[in-house]
Amino acid sequence: MVEADITTGEGSFRITKQYYGGRSARVVHLGSGRLVAQADEAENFISSLIRGGTSGPAGLLWVRQGITGMEKRSRTEEEGEKQVRQGLLESVQGEVEAVTGGRRMAEIMAAVKEALSDMVTATGRPKTGGRYAAAIEERDRLAADEGRLAAEVTRLRQALDQRATAAARLVELDSPAEREERRTAIQAAQSRFDAAKAQNEKLKTAEAELKLVRERRNAAEREFKAFTEAREKAALLQEEVASAENNRAEAIKRRRQAADAIEMARENVDLAEAEEQKVRERLTHFEAATKAREAFERLADLKQRLAEAEKVRQNIEEGEAQLALMQIPTKSIEELQACEVEIAKLRAIDEAARPSVSIHYEADAAGTVTLDGKILADGEDRTYDGQARLDVAGIGTITLRSNRPGRNHNQIVQAEAVRTALLASMGVDSLSAARDRQAKAQQADADLRG
Structure with a gap:
């Protein structure tokens, strides 16, 4: 298969020819992608583009095709093509010999090099600003545009396909039977939705009541627990209060006894002071004689106090020992x-x-x-x-x-x-x-x- 893009005064076209199996020919307009001609019409379109027909220089385009054809041909067709090829070669041979020899060939080669230098560098790369580089840029730009437009065409084609599918579905849905079926389904769904909504409201009400009952139960449990703890604590406090009352009564009794003893001691002190005053007045003249007696009495008093202190210390030790045994x-x-x-x-x-x-x-x-x-x-x-x-x-x-x-x-x-x-x-x-x-x-x- 051979494809060639050509540009004429009527626009740009792509010519496609396939040989051997499945032989065909077609012409497509590059701008719109529209099929212009195919089969015999494509052959006529191609023939109209060749000036002078197969008998002129353009007939050389078909020489190789005629040689390599594998299909069976009649002897008359082969002789006719052979004569055409001979005529073409004879007519072209003189022109070729004139071009390939002498000063004319050198001029042609110089002109070709000069034209080539305007388009490419010495290494064969496109020259910046030249027609060749501009053509390559234009090619790349057109290739990008072609890719973008192809994607757009694909997207639009998909959208059209979806639109056609939706339109067909819309036509199906707009039928009276479909509308009646949808209306019945909507009514049934609405009824089920209303029932579900009512059931949901009942469920919410039941959940709220259950939550309230649970909160009341929890509050009752907390109050019962607090009451039980308070009752146990009250029993303990009652026992402690009874013990404290006993201790308080005993302490009050002992305080009263101590107050009576203090009052009696004060009276004794007053009496003692009065007696001391009298004794001092009486003993003024006997001071020297009574010093020894007073020392003796003081010593006896100290001994008595020491004995009492020793007795108190012994009582304290016994009380501490008993307390250590009794304490729990x-x-x-x-x-x-x-x-x-x-x-x-x-x-x-x-x-x-x-x-x-x-x-x-x-x-x-x-x-x-x-x-x-x-x-x-x-x-x-x-x-x-x-x-x-x-x-x-x-x-x-x-x-x-x-x-x-x-x-x-x-x-x-x-x-x-x-x-x-x-x-x-x-x-x-x-x-x-x-x-x-x-x-x-x-x-x-x-x-x-x-």
């Missing part, structure tokens, strides 16, 4: 109290979880029911462990089995073991004994401080 850490008592509360709670839970049985007799009932040999009174709620035996007169024996897991038993045993260890570490046998001992220790500490 407050933390141990708090742990013991927490353990007692835990044991009571576990026992309450265990008691509440125990199975029970009760019976209500008819007014005219002839007999009674016994639980493990003991009569079960009307309306009495009696608990049992493991299993129990109901004896019903006239019916038989009913065996009740709880089969409940003893989950709290191990916890109670562990809590009681902790309580026993705490009591053993404190040297008491109960929480009340520990508190009494702590109160006595506080009283002893107060006495020791006094």
Whole structure:
């Protein structure tokens, strides 16, 4: 296949000819891409471009084609083409010999070199500013424009295809059956949407109510927890207040006794001062004689005070020893109290979880029911462990089995073991004994401080 772009007064064209298999010929306008001619019309278009026909110099264009043709031809066609080629060669031979020899050939070569130097450099590169360089720039620019326009054409073609598809779809959608089907579908969808919207509103309302109930439950749990803690703290404070009241009453009593002693001492001091004044007046004349007696009395007084001080020191040491034995850490008592509360709670839970049985007799009932040999009174709620035996007169024996897991038993045993260890570490046998001992220790500490 051979393609050639030519420019005539009518515009630019691309001539395409294919030989051997699938022979064809066509002419396309380069500006618009429009197919101008094909097959025989293309051959006529090409012939119209060649001046003088195949008998002139332009006939040389077909010489090689005639030689290399592989299709079968008649002898007459081959002889005719051979005569044409001979005539062409004879007519051209003289002109070629005239051009290729002598001064004319040198002039032609000089003219060609001069024309060539205007377009390319000595190394064969396009000369800047020349027609060849301008043609290359124009070619590149046109190639870029061609690529841009091809992309634009592709995009527009895709848009046209999409428009045609949309138009066809629009025609389908505008049919009465389609419109009725869409209207029915829209109504059904609107109904479902309204139902879903109403259901969503109900769900939001239920979620809000659930959130409010949860908040109320959480608030109630917090208030119950605070109440339980306040009640336990109040019990502890009540015990501490009772102990403090006892200490306060004892301190007031002792303060009153001390005030009475001070008042008596003041009276004795006043009397002593008066007596001293009298004694001083009386002993003025006997000062020298009484110095020895006063020294003796002072020595006796100092010995007595020393004995009293020694007795007080001994009492203090004994009180400190007793206080060391009686003192119990407050933390141990708090742990013991927490353990007692835990044991009571576990026992309450265990008691509440125990199975029970009760019976209500008819007014005219002839007999009674016994639980493990003991009569079960009307309306009495009696608990049992493991299993129990109901004896019903006239019916038989009913065996009740709880089969409940003893989950709290191990916890109670562990809590009681902790309580026993705490009591053993404190040297008491109960929480009340520990508190009494702590109160006595506080009283002893107060006495020791006094």
